Amino acid sequence: MLRPRYFTPTEVSVHNVANDIWVSFLGKVYDLTPLCEKHKGDVLLKPILNSAGKDISNWFDKKTGNLRTHIDPVTNCRVAYTPQGRFIHVPPRFPASDWANDFGKPWWQDEKYCIGKLSQKTRKIRLVNMLTSQQNTIEVCSEENMLEILTRYEAYNVHAASYTWKFCGTNLDMTRTLEENGVEDEFEKFYELGMNEDDYLPAIHLYFNDDLTEH
Known part of the structure; x- marks a missing residue:
């Protein structure tokens, strides 16, 4: 089975406009851009647009995965x-002639909008290129393996796969x-010691191999 892609809350938060809107809920990340395009101009989009880039788990029942309910007074x-x-x-609250329920699954149950999982815990690491001495601090998902972290690092170094990655001298x-x-x-x-985590980020050292990776 393919591994799901993990996203940080920061990554979700930047998709916060009508033509590029993500939300997260109950541990998953959803791209609702197609939904918003389909219903463009509909007043019922307002709550979704107002929550663009945010986690909306409080809208849902954790046990059922469906919307929370209450007794209408x-x-x-x-x-x-x-x-x-x-x-x-x-x-609608009351019967309405313009209400059509032939849309199939409601969007919050439709997996076609799901693009991955929300990381339960993110962390920062420092990557040190031993060839160029360049250092980059990146936020990663704790669930990601090193190959997935390597993919993140390619934004800074397209030849990331041409390096041997080491921590404390160990591959x-x-x-x-x-x-x-x-x-x-x-x-x-x-946190318990009152120390700033950013001052003591673990450093991963990247040692250049003989051959450049082709891209």
């Missing part, structure tokens, strides 16, 4: 609880995560 019926306002695919297993490679996340220790 007027109708005494159980309905979707939408204090942020009714949105696309949520039925890293690129199929394993940072923790699995012995690169501990010491955030809690630094």
Whole structure:
């Protein structure tokens, strides 16, 4: 099975406009750009647009994965609880002739919008290019293996795969995560000691190999 792609909350947050809108909820990341394009101009998009780039897990019941509900004080019926306002695919409070429920799955249950998972814990690491002495600090997902972190680093060095990655002199297993490679996340220790984590980021050293990777 293919590994899911992991995203940091920061990555989700930059997709915050109508023509490029992501949200996260219940541990997954959704690209709602096609939904917003399809319903462009619909007033029911407003709550979604207002939440662009944010986590909206509080809209949903963690057990069922569906919308939270409550008893409507007027109708005494159980309905979707939408204090942020009714949105696309949520039925109206009262029967309405213009309400069509032939859309299939509501968007929050439609996996076609899901593009990956939201990282449960992100961390920063320092990458030191031993050939050029260039240093870059990047935020990564704790769930990612080193190959996936390498892909992130390609934004700074397109030949990232032409390096041997080491931590404390030991070659890293690129199929394993940072923790699995012995690169501990010491955030809690630094927090308890009142130390700034950014001043003590683990350094991964990259040693250039003989052949450049073709891109």
